[in-house]
Amino acid sequence: MNPLWLSHFTATSSIGRGLEQTLAALRQRRGGLAPCAFETVDLATYIGEVADVDAVRLPAHLADFDCRNNRLALLGLTQDGFAGAVRAAIAEYGAQRIGVFLGTSTSGILQTELAYRRRDPVTGALPADFNYRTTHNTFSVVDFTRHYFGLTGPAVVVSSACSSSAKVFASARRMLATGLIDAAVVGGVDSLCLTTLYGFSALGLISERACRPFDAQRNGISIGEAAAFALLERAPAQLDEDAVLLLGIGESSDAYHMSSPHPDGLGARVAMQDALEMAGLKSSEVDYIHLHGTATQSNDAAEAQAVRHVFGPDMPCSSTKGATGHTLGAAGGVGAVICALSLQHGMLPAGINTEQVDPALGLDYLLHNREQPVARVLSNSFGFGGTNCSLVFARAD
């Protein structure tokens, strides 16, 4: 593929608003997980809640879109000058030449969950103020974003569970390659809701502690929420040396089970190999892998097998889900931004909460940050339904 330039990017999660706070948290190995006190949830678990999401006010003309997910989207869009960068791109390319491709798994479903508590006792009807299209519907976050900026180009939500906001880079690549657009707003937004908290609890996949990816004693995920965005453009001939490029994308399906990964990590292996091939890189040319690393027994075991198969046992790698929690449909976008920070600041972030790396996983899982030049990294995102996506990022120099 022709390299694509992440001309601007930003992330907001439980470890911070915007890049500066996110980088500081990674440097200080500070996590955002805390005992769950979200809404009326009565589960013994830790969550990665973004502070003050409900204080965010949508512009009056977009009030119909008001829900936790779109408040989080707006909070994320307004960090690090990202909204200004999108407006500058509109001035350069035109509103119809910019695509919007965002990942989410549950969108604004919390709005429907709350509305179901206010049903008419006689008719069972939902309250009159409930607006399905602008809140709960999966497309709502992209529809909000395109209306916020006045964008009229191709727009779609990718919703393949926890690979969603990695897969958006693939959709944007194809749109750019065919000449339909000149730039794309990509990323992911997922927010806390009862469906995922009780759903993952039903599957026995949530930990009662802050999650410990790749730990011998790991026992499940911590659910988080986040908004992460990048502005993707074709790479110009001249770039700053620390500009971040997307070099390769690998996508695959497990074709195995709805909620368990292929035990040998077969789909994950294919995704990583295809991403390297598209980037024209050998596995030895990658400096670091940002793991999907959810901290369930089976996910981490399958991913470790796949990573060992493609990269061998000595590749430095870590999962940042111990810090942010698993932000589900936003996880791929958060991973992309953390990879970009790693490349620009010469830092491999350690996994936190993990006390003893599971020796059976056989990888160089980082428990301490490493300050070193970083040229190329790979980020993994895998999801329910056996959907896999790996992204390769590099410094422009």
Next chain:
Amino acid sequence: MHPLSAYIEGVGLLGPGLADWPAGQAVLGGREPYRPHKTVLPPPALLPAAERRRSCAIVKLTLATGLEAIAAAGLDAASLPSVFSASGGDGENCHIICEMLASDDRQISPTRFHNSVHNVAAGYWGIATGAMTTSSVLSAFDASFGAGLLEALTQVVADNIPCVLLACDTAYPEPLYSARPIPDALGIALVLAPHRSARALAQIRVGLTEASADLLDDPVLENLRIAIPAARGLPLLRAIALRQDQHVVLDYLDSTRLAVAVTPC
């Protein structure tokens, strides 16, 4: 911008009064009257017994239409990249989860939860067909058919590979129905390819336009086109059924539609 070009190698169709593509072709081509009746979803024979039991309406609809299109194209489902496009997940399943979460007992079942993800049909598709290929799983509310077609075309054009589009929507029960009135299930599957084979039905060339979307002449079919997001693709199927050069405008986003030139093969 150059229009995106692809060959339609196979069509799958299932909806109210549209039992399959041959039946739909006769109705849309004007050779048979449209007689609406509730969509009948066949059991998903290709799934293992455990998955068959757990599968919901959108899974059955996706498998039925996708397999019809791929059989017509004479291709192997396991080798085809796929694009799944739906306005939302399974409505019935969503209703039951929201009802439980509003009750005193919030313990939803694992099957309910994994059927709630938007990519449930894509997951079951992989299990049924063995396809380890890439799949894009999309939503664009009422623009979902257009968004899916555009995504599938960019796969064909950017990577010079065939791919299958599976645009499916299922009914929403009350009280969600009042907020999202999708009355029944309808799915359209298209196998798109970069090069013409002996089985090609038509070539399509697609670009963006600000023109208004074409309507269907039959008022009952036009109601269907409006009511179910996947049915926004019916004017394209009508153009294919008529087997003559056609220009159609398909619904897409509020400000942007798809201009499609259809040339029969």
